[in-house]
Amino acid sequence: MSNIREIAKKAGIGIATVSRYLNDTGYVSEESRKKIQKVVEELNYTPNALARAMFTKNSKIIGLMVPNISNPFFNQMASIIEEYAKNMGYTIFLCNTDDDKEKEKNYLEVLQSHRVAGIIASRSQCKEEYTNIDIPVVAFENHILDNIITISSDNYNGGKMAFDHLYKKGCRKILHIKGPKSFEATELRYEGFLDAAKAKNIEIDFIEFQSDFQVEMLEADINSMDNISDYDGIFVFNDIAAATVMRFLKKRGVEIPQEVQIIGFDNSFIGELLYPSLTTINQPIEELGNTIIELLIKLINGENVSIEDYIMETKLIERETTISANLKYEPSI
Amino acid sequence: MSNIREIAKKAGIGIATVSRYLNDTGYVSEESRKKIQKVVEELNYTPNALARAMFTKNSKIIGLMVPNISNPFFNQMASIIEEYAKNMGYTIFLCNTDDDKEKEKNYLEVLQSHRVAGIIASRSQCKEEYTNIDIPVVAFENHILDNIITISSDNYNGGKMAFDHLYKKGCRKILHIKGPKSFEATELRYEGFLDAAKAKNIEIDFIEFQSDFQVEMLEADINSMDNISDYDGIFVFNDIAAATVMRFLKKRGVEIPQEVQIIGFDNSFIGELLYPSLTTINQPIEELGNTIIELLIKLINGENVSIEDYIMETKLIERETTISANLKYEPSI
DNA sequence: TTGAAAGCGCTAACAT
DNA sequence: ATGTTAGCGCTTTCAA
Numbered sequence: 060m061s062n063i064r065e066i067a068k069k070a071g072i073g074i075a076t077v078s079r080y081l082n083d084t085g086y087v088s089e090e091s092r093k094k095i096q097k098v099v100e101e102l103n104y105t106p107n108a109l110a111r112a113m114f115t116k117n118s119k120i121i122g123l124m125v126p127n128i129s130n131p132f133f134n135q136m137a138s139i140i141e142e143y144a145k146n147m148g149y150t151i152f153l154c155n156t157d158d159d160k161e162k163e164k165n166y167l168e169v170l171q172s173h174r175v176a177g178i179i180a181s182r183s184q185c186k187e188e189y190t191n192i193d194i195p196v197v198a199f200e201n202h203i204l205d206n207i208i209t210i211s212s213d214n215y216n217g218g219k220m221a222f223d224h225l226y227k228k229g230c231r232k233i234l235h236i237k238g239p240k241s242f243e244a245t246e247l248r249y250e251g252f253l254d255a256a257k258a259k260n261i262e263i264d265f266i267e268f269q270s271d272f273q274v275e276m277l278e279a280d281i282n283s284m285d286n287i288s289d290y291d292g293i294f295v296f297n298d299i300a301a302a303t304v305m306r307f308l309k310k311r312g313v314e315i316p317q318e319v320q321i322i323g324f325d326n327s328f329i330g331e332l333l334y335p336s337l338t339t340i341n342q343p344i345e346e347l348g349n350t351i352i353e354l355l356i357k358l359i360n361g362e363n364v365s366i367e368d369y370i371m372e373t374k375l376i377e378r379e380t381t382i383s384a385n386l387k388y389e390p391s392i
Numbered sequence: 393m394s395n396i397r398e399i400a401k402k403a404g405i406g407i408a409t410v411s412r413y414l415n416d417t418g419y420v421s422e423e424s425r426k427k428i429q430k431v432v433e434e435l436n437y438t439p440n441a442l443a444r445a446m447f448t449k450n451s452k453i454i455g456l457m458v459p460n461i462s463n464p465f466f467n468q469m470a471s472i473i474e475e476y477a478k479n480m481g482y483t484i485f486l487c488n489t490d491d492d493k494e495k496e497k498n499y500l501e502v503l504q505s506h507r508v509a510g511i512i513a514s515r516s517q518c519k520e521e522y523t524n525i526d527i528p529v530v531a532f533e534n535h536i537l538d539n540i541i542t543i544s545s546d547n548y549n550g551g552k553m554a555f556d557h558l559y560k561k562g563c564r565k566i567l568h569i570k571g572p573k574s575f576e577a578t579e580l581r582y583e584g585f586l587d588a589a590k591a592k593n594i595e596i597d598f599i600e601f602q603s604d605f606q607v608e609m610l611e612a613d614i615n616s617m618d619n620i621s622d623y624d625g626i627f628v629f630n631d632i633a634a635a636t637v638m639r640f641l642k643k644r645g646v647e648i649p650q651e652v653q654i655i656g657f658d659n660s661f662i663g664e665l666l667y668p669s670l671t672t673i674n675q676p677i678e679e680l681g682n683t684i685i686e687l688l689i690k691l692i693n694g695e696n697v698s699i700e701d702y703i704m705e706t707k708l709i710e711r712e713t714t715i716s717a718n719l720k721y722e723p724s725i
Numbered sequence: 726t727t728g729a730a731a732g733c734g735c736t737a738a739c740a741t
Numbered sequence: 742a743t744g745t746t747a748g749c750g751c752t753t754t755c756a757a
Contacts, residue, residue: 060507060526062750063750063751063752064750064751067728073727073729074728074729075727075728075729075730075752075754076727076728078751078752078753079726079753081751084752084753085727086727103524105504106505106750107505107749107750108506108507109445109446109507109749109751110446110733110749110750110752111752112442112751113440113442113443113735113749113750113751114732114750114751114753115733116733120506127471128467128470128471129464129467129468129471129661131462134462135462137461138460138488141461141486141488142488150485150502150506151486152483152486153474153484153485153486154483155471168438169483171438172439172440172441173441173442173483174440299665303665306665306666306669309667310667329662329665331639332632332635332636332639332662333639333666333667334666336639395733395734395735396734396735396736397734400744405743406743407735407744407745408743408744408745408746409742411735411736412737414735417737418742418743419743420743439735440735442734443733443734443735443736444734444736446733446734446735446751447734447735447736447737447749448735726757727756727757728756729756729757730756731752731753731754732751732752732753733750733751733752735748735749736748736749737746737747738746738747739744739745739746740745740746741742741743741744741745
C-alpha cells in the first residue's frame, strides 16, 4: 500500500504539500492540487489512519460496550449511536461484554491500547477498573465512578407507571418478574413498582431472572412457577423476557389479556410483533442514544460538561396485552 | 499517557529490553523483568496498539459489515464472529451498511484507512469498489468479485424444502413473500421454492418486499394484499418478515396454522418467541459464522485457501405454524 | 506557496 | 542479556 512519500515523489512535489492537500490545511497551488489528485487516483491511495492518529492523538474511534448485541434494545441503541457517530466522523468499535466483568476488563484494555477517543460503557460490571483511564468515558444505566457521567431512563418512575397501569386495569393479584441484581436499571424498575404497589396496599410476588436474554433459561425459570395462572397481572423487567413469558402462558392456554395482563419494559421492536402486541414502558431510545454520544463527544472535545446523572423520561405505551378502555378485547383492524 | 521510553527511563533500563519484555520476545533477565513490571504498574501503562500496528502492519482488527445489526439473524451472526475473533486475538470493527451502496463504500474506505487485517462483507451491494483492496476480504451471501470467497447457506435448497414441506402439509394455494432483488440469498430461496412448485405443477403467487426488516413498511406492503386469506400456505423470505405477516393475519382473525400455514427462513431466536412458534428453514449460523472468520483468518495468515463458494446445509425446523403430522389434511403425495 | 526535518510510540536488526 | 538506532506513515513547525 502506497504512502504519502510515494505520492509526493510521483507528483514531483514535496511531502508536506501532499499532506496539506489531503487535509485541506494551508496553501496548495492549483497546479499542485491537480498533480497530486492524479497520482492519488492512480495509486488508489488511502491515507493511513493509524499514522495519522498516532500523530494527532485522536483516533476518531469510539468504543461502545454493550452487554449483549442480541438484545433488541441494545442493538437499536447501537444503531442510533453508530449513526450519530458516523455523522461526526467517528467510527464505532463494538464490544460485547455479556455482562461479564472479565470480558469488560479485557475490552477496556483493548480500547485503551487502541487509544480510542472515547468509551461508552453500557451496564458496566466494573468500578475501580476505570480509575486510571484517561480517555473520556460515559456510562449507560450502571454507575461506574463518581467522576463518570451516567445516562439512563427514569426506570424508577417507569416501574411506578407499570404498576399504576395494571392497577387501573383492575389487576390485584400481581407478579413481578425482575432482572438480575447487578442491573441498576431493572432494580429501579422493581423499586418503583414496589413503592407504587405499597401505596395501594397491594402485595406483590416476585421471580428473579438471572440473565437478560437467554430464552432457554427464562423458560426454565418460569416453568418452575406452577401457580403462574393465579395472577391477573404480570410486570416483566424487559420486553424480550416478556415475550418468553407470553409464549409460556399461551402454551398453557392462558388468555392474554383476558385472564392475565402483561406489561413489559423498553418498547423495543419485538413488542409490536407479538400477538397480542405488548403494552410496555417506553425508553426514549433515540434521545438516550443521542445524549450519550453527544455528551461523549463534548468530553472528547474538552468542552465543559456537568458531571451528573442524565435521566430521560419514560412513558407508557398501551397496546393489547392490557385491557383496552372498554374492557372488551378486540383486534384493532 | 506514558510510553515505552518513559518506562525504560524510570526502570533505569534500555528501551529495547522493555519492548522484549512486553512482547515476550528475546531474553530479559529476572531482575529487569521485575523493575519493568513495577514501573508498568505504577504508571498504568498500556502499549500503544497504533504504533505497534504501524510497525508490524498488523492491526489485529477485523472489519465486519452487516446490512442491519437490528436483524436478529445478523446480530446473532455478529456475536458468533466476534466471539471467535476475540479468541484469536482480533477485535471486531462493526459497520452497519443498511444495504446502502454509498454507506458500504464509505465504510470500506474507513476500514482501509485503518489498515484492518481483514474484512467481512455481508450482503454486499458493491462490486468494482473492491477491485483495488489489498486487504483480505470474504463475502457472506452476495458475491463480490471472482477472486473473493463467498460463504452462504444453501438457500436454493432451503427454498425447495420450504415448498415441499407446505405441499406435504396439504397446501395448494400458496403465496411466497420474497425479498428484494439485490439479496442473492432471498433470490435463491425464491428460485428453489419456484422450481419445487413447478415439479408439482403448483402455481405460486408473489409479493416482493423492498427491504429486509422494517416493520412499518412490511405492514404497508401487506395491507395492500386484500385477498391474503385466500391462501392456505405462505413462505416468507425470512423470520422477521414472517413475524410481521403472522401478526397481520392474526389481527384479521385468520387461524394459524388451521387456515393458513406459514414457513419462515433463518431460524433466528424470534421464531421461538412467536405464538404459534414458527416453522422455518435453519441456517447453520454457528457453522456459517465460524467458517467465515476461519477462512478470513487463514487469508490473513497467508495460508492457502481455495477460492470457491462455501455453501452450508440448510434444514427444516418444524414448529407450530405448520400442521403437525397427524392433523387435518391427508397429504396427497 | 513550498520542502526539509523532527517526532508521534513502537519493533527489530545490529552491535555490544 | 542489553542498548542504540533506523524507520513504520503521518503532521506540523520553520525556514526558504
